[in-house]
Amino acid sequence: MATNASIARAVAPRRGVGRSLLLTLPIALWSMLMFSQGFMRASRATKMASLLTIVFMVALFFQMMRTSETYRWRRWFFVALGFLFPVGFIYNLVAARGTMGIPIEEMIAGRTPFCFIPIPMIILPAAFTRSIIFPSSILGNNGNTAGIAVMVGLWFALSLVMGKGWCSYACFFGGIEEGFAAIPKRATVKKINPRWRYGPWAVLLAIVLLSFAFFEPTYCMWLCPFKAVTEYVAARNLVGVIQNIIFIALFLGLVVILPLLTKRRTQCAFFCPFGAFQSLFNKISIFDVKINRELCNDCLVCRNVCPTMAVNAESLAKGETHMACMRCGACVDQCPKDAAVWHIKGTPIAVKPERARLMYIYGAWALAIMFGGSILAQSTATILHFFM
Amino acid sequence: MKIPTAAFGYTLGGVTLAVAVLTPFLLIGLFANGFASLGLHVDEVYSGGPIVRTVNAQGYTVAIHRTVVPHLLQRGETFVQLDWKPVGALPPHMNELVDIDGDGQPDVRVSFDVPKNPKEHLHADIDALNARYRTVHGIGRDAFTSMIVRADDAILVRVPLAKGAR
Numbered sequence: 001m002a003t004n005a006s007i008a009r010a011v012a013p014r015r016g017v018g019r020s021l022l023l024t025l026p027i028a029l030w031s032m033l034m035f036s037q038g039f040m041r042a043s044r045a046t047k048m049a050s051l052l053t054i055v056f057m058v059a060l061f062f063q064m065m066r067t068s069e070t071y072r073w074r075r076w077f078f079v080a081l082g083f084l085f086p087v088g089f090i091y092n093l094v095a096a097r098g099t100m101g102i103p104i105e106e107m108i109a110g111r112t113p114f115c116f117i118p119i120p121m122i123i124l125p126a127a128f129t130r131s132i133i134f135p136s137s138i139l140g141n142n143g144n145t146a147g148i149a150v151m152v153g154l155w156f157a158l159s160l161v162m163g164k165g166w167c168s169y170a171c172f173f174g175g176i177e178e179g180f181a182a183i184p185k186r187a188t189v190k191k192i193n194p195r196w197r198y199g200p201w202a203v204l205l206a207i208v209l210l211s212f213a214f215f216e217p218t219y220c221m222w223l224c225p226f227k228a229v230t231e232y233v234a235a236r237n238l239v240g241v242i243q244n245i246i247f248i249a250l251f252l253g254l255v256v257i258l259p260l261l262t263k264r265r266t267q268c269a270f271f272c273p274f275g276a277f278q279s280l281f282n283k284i285s286i287f288d289v290k291i292n293r294e295l296c297n298d299c300l301v302c303r304n305v306c307p308t309m310a311v312n313a314e315s316l317a318k319g320e321t322h323m324a325c326m327r328c329g330a331c332v333d334q335c336p337k338d339a340a341v342w343h344i345k346g347t348p349i350a351v352k353p354e355r356a357r358l359m360y361i362y363g364a365w366a367l368a369i370m371f372g373g374s375i376l377a378q379s380t381a382t383i384l385h386f387f388m
Numbered sequence: 389m390k391i392p393t394a395a396f397g398y399t400l401g402g403v404t405l406a407v408a409v410l411t412p413f414l415l416i417g418l419f420a421n422g423f424a425s426l427g428l429h430v431d432e433v434y435s436g437g438p439i440v441r442t443v444n445a446q447g448y449t450v451a452i453h454r455t456v457v458p459h460l461l462q463r464g465e466t467f468v469q470l471d472w473k474p475v476g477a478l479p480p481h482m483n484e485l486v487d488i489d490g491d492g493q494p495d496v497r498v499s500f501d502v503p504k505n506p507k508e509h510l511h512a513d514i515d516a517l518n519a520r521y522r523t524v525h526g527i528g529r530d531a532f533t534s535m536i537v538r539a540d541d542a543i544l545v546r547v548p549l550a551k552g553a554r
Contacts, residue, residue, distance in 0.1 A: 153420030346397030
C-alpha cells in the first residue's frame with residue numbers, strides 16, 4: 001500500500017510553537033479539570049497516573065496543532081487506550097471475581113459490565129417488551145459497574161459530538177487492531193474486495209434480528225472478538241467451550257492477523273456491527289470529510305490509507321467519503337494535494353478547512369480526555385500500583 | 389432568498405462544541421436519567437423478576453418471585469425464583485416445603501446443602517408436590533431457568549414449571 005506520509009508532512013503547514021501552545025491551552029486546562037479528582041485521591045499511583053495522562057494527552061494535542069496532522073497523534077492515544085484498557089479491566093475483574101469468566105451469579109446479580117456494543121441489540125426487545133436483554137443493572141450496582149443508563153448516556157452524548165468518530169476517539173477496542181495495523185511498513189494483502197465493506201451491515205442486521213428473536217445479546221454470546229481480552233463466557237460446558245473458541249479465533253483473525261497483513265482495521269471495516277450502527281451518527285453530525293474535486297488528481301492515496309475502506313473511486317468522484325468514515329484523519333493528513341479536507345456541512349469545501357478541523361478536534365479530543373483519558377489513567381494507576 | 393447555510397453550519401459546529409463541554413457536567417447525567425426514566429427493566433430471565441411475597445422462617449426469609457415466562461424463542465423454560473437469605477442464618481442442610489402461590493398448600497420441596505465456603509458449588513433437589521411444577525434433582529448452575537446459585541448474601545433457586553404451566 002502506498003503511504004505518502006513524507007509527502008504529506010512536507011506540504012502540511014506547521015504552526016509556530018507559541019501559537020500551538022496557545023491553541024493547546026484550552027485542552028490543557030480541560031485536562032486538569034477532568035483529572036482534578038485524580039489528584040485529590042490519596043494514592044500516589046493514582047496521582048502519578050493522572051499526571052502522566054494529562055501530559056500525554058496535552059502533548060499529543062500540541063503536536064496536532066503544531067504539525068496540523070491528526071491521524072498519527074490520535075493514533076498514539078488510541079493504541080495506548082486499546083492496549084491499556086484490557087490491563088485495567090482484567091485486573092479489576094480478577095481482583096473482584098478471581099477469574100475473567102462471567103459466572104452466572106454475577107449475571108443474575110446484574111454485575112456484568114455493559115459496554116457500548118450491545119446497544120443496537122437491546123433496542124428492539126426494549127421497544128416491544130421493555131426488557132433489556134443484557135445481564136447488567138440499569139442504574140449501576142453498588143459501584144461495581146457503571147450501569148446501562150450511564151453507558152447509554154455517555155455513548156449518546158459522545159456520538160452527538162463525534163459521529164462515527166466514536167470509533168477513532170472513544171472505542172476502547174479499536175486501538176488494539178490499529179496498533180497491529182501500524183506494525184508492518186507495507187501491506188502484504190493489498191487487494192480487498194470492496195464488497196467486504198458491507199460486512200458490518202450484514203452482521204448488524206443479523207445480530208439485531210437474532211437478539212430480538214432469542215432475547216439474548218447474540219453478538220456478546222457468540223461473536224465478540226474482544227471477549228478474548230476482556231471477559232468471556234465461563235466455559236462450564238461444551239457450548240461455553242465453543243463460544244470461547246469462536247471469540248479467540250475471531251480475535252486472532254480480525255484483530256491481529258488481518259490488520260498485520262492489510263494495514264487496515266479489519267474488524268472495524270468488515271465485521272463490527274456497532275461500527276455500522278454508529279455510521280448512522282455521521283448523518284446527523286455536522287462535521288464530515290470531503291474531497292475537493294478541483295484539487296484531487298485521483299492518485300488514490302486516500303483510498304489506500306483509509307483504515308476502513310471508506311474512500312473508493314465512487315466516493316472520490318462524488319467528492320466525499322462513505323458512511324463508514326470514522327474521522328480518523330488519515331486521508332486528510334496523507335493527501336499530497338490537500339484535496340481531502342475536514343468540513344462542516346453547509347460550508348464551502350475549499351474555505352478554511354483548518355477551522356473545521358479545529359472545531360471537530362477540540363470537541364472530540366475534549367471527550368477523548370474525559371472518557372478514554374480516564375481509562376488510560378485508571379489502567380496506568382493499576383500498573384503503577386505494582387511499583388509504588 | 390439565499391439560505392445562509394455556511395452560517396448555519398458554523399453555528400451548529402459551535403453548538404457541537406458546546407455539547408462537548410457540557411457532556412461531563414450535564415449531558416451524560418441528563419441522557420442517563422432520560423434512559424432510566426423510560427421504565428425499562430433487565431430481562432427477567434436474568435433478574436428473576438419482581439418479588440411478590442416474602443415468607444419469614446426461623447431467622448431467615450424466603451422471597452418468592454413472580455413466575456418468569458421466557459419470550460417466544462428464548463432458551464429455557466418457565467420458572468419461579470426463590471431467594472433464601474441471609475445465608476449465615478440458614479442451617480447446614482436446608483429441606484423446606486415452599487408454598488409458592490400462597491394458597492396455604494406447599495407446592496415444592498426444596499433441599500440443598502449450605503456450605504460454609506461461599507465459592508463451593510451448590511446442588512439442589514426440587515420435588516414437585518403438584519402438577520404445576522417439575523421435579524428435578526441435582527441441579528447446579530448450568531441453565532438460567534433451572535438452577536441454584538449463591539449471589540451475595542442469598543441462595544437463589546429457580547424452580548422450573550411443568551410444560552404448558554403458566
